[in-house]
Amino acid sequence: MSERSLSMGAIEGQWHDGRSSRARAVRLDRAGDALRIVDAADGSQAFWPLAEVVPSARLGATPRVLRRAGHGQIECADAPELAQWFPSPPSRIEALADWLERRRTAILVAALGAGLLVFAFLRIGVPWAAAEIAARLPEAVEDEVSRQTAAVLERAGYLRASGLPQARQDALRARFAALVAGQPRHQRMRLHFVGARGLGANAFVLPDGRIYVTDALVRLAGDDDEVLAVLAHEAGHHVHRHGMRQAIESSSVLLIAGLAFGDVSGSSVAVALPSVLLSRGYSRGHEREADAYAMALLRARGLPPQAFARIMRRLSERAPASDAGPLGYLSTHPPTPERIEAAERAARE
Ligand SMILES: [Zn+2]
16 A cells, blocks of 8 residues: 555656766655655665755756755656645746746747737738728829829820720720719729820729720720720729729838838838839739629620620730739739639629
């Protein structure tokens, strides 16, 4: 009985007594105010007053060493009993090191959690905030950003006069006005036909609702329904305020990075909006949203949704991505195979 209870609660250790070169296997337990040391081989016992024993600091999973002057030392694995027998840690630093060591997993999880929070903030929080801000922006801001952006494009020679006959322009304008009549923000939408050498077959909308269509796009289209399909897509970007949302998102990421690195200048971000608008393309999510808007609008007006799939296919075959040069905003429209497939699937429904 006594042997059994002793071995159950005992801690196994190696006693280096400092006299013999060989360590003795021992079992440790507590007997009153003493540490009882039982030789595992012959059962002989020794008692160390707890007050005379100096334990090494607890450091993670490293073995503990119990020293008693003149009696050598006992090495053993850490065990909860040791904390009860020797309650006060040797120093604050060691206690802190031990605390950190034993909470390493918790700290790693916390760091990972903080990283995920930042990631979620950038992926979900910033787009959400950008949409909220864009929806509340005065139209004057959209106007100013668009004016500056158009001036950049003008200087770059992208906005030359259209070579399309006036009658063709008027006819397309009339059909476009009928297409978007009654849609949100439709009063802001205006069509601009441009010669735009260098942009290829392209169309894009600025935040104030002006939609630029290149002559090359009108010529590429098999019929006016296909032109209207592209315009419906641009109307979708306008209705959902994708341009300003994208610009604000990119700017807030810049602003956050600026705050993090000590370069805090909100005004420089505001000044940078037009170039941000031009340099950043729409996200895939925005493109999908504009596509879905276009398909729904075409159906609602009794126009063939196939026209959208056809012009997408034509645009992808023309590979206009190379035409737009460094202006990401203007080069995002080349339809990806995924978008073409989605359009063709939707057109068949
Ligand atoms: Zn688009």
